Amino acid sequence: MSEGTYPFAMGGVSVWMDQLIRGMPDYTWDVVTMTVDGAERPVWDLPPNLDQVIAIPLWKPAPAAKAPGAGFRTPYGLFLEMVLTPAVMGEGSAEFLRVLEALFRYARDGGDLVGALTANESLAQLMDAWDGYRSEELNLADAITAGHLMGHMLRPLAEPPVRTDLTHVAMNGLSTLVAMAAKWEYGTPSVLSEHGLYLRERYLQYVNEPVSHAVRVLLLSFFRRLTGAAYVAADRIAPHSSYNRRWQVRTGADPDRIRVMYNGVDPSDFPLAESEPDEPTIVFMGRIDPLKDLHMLLRAFALVRESIPEARLRIFGGVPTGNESYHESCLALIDELDLEGGAVFEGRVSAPVVAYHAGQVVALTSISEGFPYTVVEAMACGRPVVCTNVGGVAEAVDDAGFIVPPRDHVAAAEAMTRLLKDPALRRRLGAAARHRMMERFTLRRSLDDYRAVYEELLV
Template sequence: MAESLYAPRSGAPLVTLLTEGTYPHSHGGVSVWCDQLVGAMPDFDFRVIAVTGTGREALAWELPAHVAEPVSVPMWGPDPAGTAPRGRRLRQLIGTYERFLTALLDPAAESHFAPALYELARAARDGLLAPVLRTDRAVRTLTGVWNRRDLPVYAARPTLHDALTATDLLEHALRPLAAEPPQRGVAHAVSGGIAVLPGLVGRQLHGVPLLLTEHGVYLRERYLGYRTGPYRWPVKALLLGFFRLLAEETYRAAALITPGNRYNRLWEERGGADPQLIRTVYNGVDPAAFPPAGPEPEVPTLSWAGRVDPIKDLQTLIRAFALVRKELPDARLRLFGGTPRGGEAYRERCEALAAELGHADAVTFEGRVDDIRDAYAAGNVVMLSSISEGFPFTLIEAMSCGRATVSTDVGGVREAVGDSGLVVPPREPEAMARAALELLRDPRRRAAMGEAARLRVIEQFTLRQTVDTFRSIYLELALGAHESAAPAWPAEVLA
C-alpha cells in the first residue's frame, strides 16, 4: 500500500469508522456508502478500524488525504502474540470468562454480560485474552458451564468437540477488543456486531460518543446464517447468545442510532434501544451520476447486480427465471457482481442449478463490471432477490436509472420502491416470475414505472440529503449534544 498522505489537522472534527468486511478492503453497498460519506466531507478527519479476514487484504478504495491509514483487525490471521498469565491474574481472568459464558446461556445472569465484556477488553489490550482462550483451562471452563443441569443447553449433551469449536469461535470474535479504541471525536460503527467492540471500549474509557448505523440487522443476519450453519445446537446457542447480548449492549451504549430504514428500527427497539435516540437516515445516490439508462435491450432480459452470496438468494432468482423462460423462450438473465473469497462454492451451486433446470445457455455470470450503470442498462427489468437487506444501493441506483424493478419484500425495500416497482415475498420463485412476466409483457407500464422510480429518488433519496444529515449528526455528537451514559460498573473494570 502506498504511504498514507494523512496528517491530522488542528480543529478538524474526527470520525472513526468501525467496519467489518467492508470499507476500505471490499466492494459492496456499505463500502460505497462509506466512500460517499468520506469523499463528501473533506473538512473532517477520518480514521478506520476495519475488521478483516486475514489482515492481508488489499485496499479496494483509494483513500483521500483526510483519511488515515486503516487499522486492520484480522479475524482469521495468525494467532495474536502473548502469553497466558499465571496465578492470581489467571484465576481472575478465568472467573471473568466464566461469568461471561454464564451470561450467554443463563437468562438470569445476563446483567453480568457487559461488566464481564469490559473486563475481558482490558485483558485483550494487555495481550492476555487470546492466549488464555487458547488454553485447556478455557475449554474446561465452558464445559463446566454447559454441564450445569439447570441450563437448557445441558439437555443437548454438549461434547468436547463442541467446546473446542465454540471456544475457538469466541476467541476470534473477541479479537477486536484488543484494538486501540477511539480516544476522541466520534466513533461511527457502520454495522452492529463485532465491529462495534472498539467503539464500546472507546466510550467506556474515553467517553467517545458511539454512533451506530445499521444497513441490515446484524443480529437477524446471524440468526439466518447460523440456522443452516455446520455447528451443533450448543455451539449455536452460545454464539447467538453472544451476538444478541452484544446487540443489546450496543443499543444501550449508543449516543444515537441511525437505521437505514424503518424496518431496522423495529429490531432495534425490540433489542432495548431508546426510541428517542433512533433516527432513520436513508441511503442516497446522486441522480446526475445515475441518469436514465437509455434504450432497453431488444431481447427480454432480467438483470441483477450485487455480490454473489447466499443472502442474495440467487437460487430463487434462477428458479423464477426458469418459469419466465417457459413463457418467453428468448428471455435472458444477466448477473453482475463479484464472488467474495470463500463464496466460490455458492456460485458453483447457482451455476449447477441453472444447468439442472436446462437454462445454462441463458443465465450468465458477468462478474464485476467497471461501470455499474451498465448492469442496470442491460435489463428491461432489474431484479433483487435477497432474503435480507437494509436499504439497498443497487435498488435506488436502478431506480435513478429509470428502470422498472422487481424486488423481495425485505428490510427497507418497500420503503424505497413505494409504487414505482413490484415487490414480492422472499423465497417465492413463482411470485417473482409472475411479477417479472407482468413487466416484460407491458413496455408502457415498464416505462411509467421507470419514470416514477427516478422521480422518487430525486425527491427522497439523494446523496446530498444523506451527507448533510450525517454532517450535522457528527457535529452534534462531537459537541456533546448526546452525552454517553455514565459507566455502570466499578472503576477497576475500566482501568
C-alpha cells in the first residue's frame, strides 16, 4: 500500500515494492495505491504473482455535500478537537486511532463520509471548533477548502476494506488508513515501512502549498495526528535506517515493535564499473523533484567548473506529473549559471546502471531521504558518492564517499572537485563502496529480513 507509486510511477519506493513481490514468488500479492483520479496506467511490467492492483483515486470528483447522518457529529467533533489541540507528538495517538475507527464505522454503516465533510452542518462544526481552540481566524472559504481537502484525504476510510492475510504499508500517511480499515474489519496484522520521514516531508511540502495559513495549520495537524496513530496501529514498524528509527521513537512509536530493515540491491544488476568516461563527469540519478534539491547540485557544479572547466554534469531521471514547473526552474538556473552544454538533463535511462557507469562521481543533494537506492546502487558499481547528510544516507556511505551538509553547495563542490582531480582517491573509495554494499546491503539479505517479519506475524 502506498501513495502514488507502484505500479503507476517510477522511483525508489516502486523499486522496493517490485523487489518484494518478485523476490517472494511463493506469496500472492495485491497492491493498493492511492492515485490522483483513476486515469493512471501502469508503467511497470507486472509480476505473475501480483494478483490485482487496487487504485484508490483520492482526487476523483467528490460527491455532493450531504447532511451527515446519525453517528457522524460526535466522532467528527472529537476529530476536530484532537486535530486543533496542540499536543506533544505521540500523545493521544491511541485516542485518535479510535476516532478514525468511528469515522470508518460511520462509512461502513452506510454514511457518506466524504459528502458529510462539506455539508453546511459540518462546516459550521469546523468553524465553531476552530474558534474554541485557535486564536487566528478561519473564514468560511477556508472552512470549505479544508472540508473539501479532508474529504479527499479520508476517502480510503470510505472504501471497502481489503481482505488479505497481512498488510504491508510502504509509507506512513494516507495509505495507512487502508491497513487500519483491514485491521478493524478483519483483524489483519500490519507492517509499516518508512523510507523517508512522511511527516517531515509534509511540512516541507506545505511551505509552498497555495492554501491559507489556517488551512495549512489544519492539514499539518491532521498529518501529525495520523502519523502517531499509524505507529500505534502497526504490529511491526520497519524503518529503512536507524536515523528514521530515532525519529519514530521520538514521535511516539513503540521501540519494541521497530526493526530497522535496510534496502538492498542485486549485485548482478550493478556490476563493478571497469572504466571511466574520458571527460570528468558527475552523475545524478533519480526523479526530478524539489526534495532532491537539484538547485543545490547545479550551484555546486557551477563552482566545480571554475576549477575544472571541462567537467560535465549528467542528470538522469524522469519528471513526475506535477513537477514540471520545478524542472523548468532547473533549466532556467542552468541558463542563469551559464552551464548550458555542461549540465544536461538526460531523461529516463533504460537501466540505472547505465547512469552510474557514465560518470566518475555520483551525487545526491537531497533535503530529505530515507535509505536511497541511488546511493547503494552507485556503491555497487564502485563509484564514490557525494551526498547530503539526510535520512540514512550517512549510514549507507560511511567511509565510502563524502557526506556534506544539506543546502551547502560550496561543501558539495569541494568534495566533487577533490574526487574528480584525484583518481587514486576515487579508486580507493570506489573499492570501499563495493565492499560495503556486498557486506551489508544485498537484496537477498533484505528479502530474508522481510520474510522473517511476515512469518512472525502470520503464525
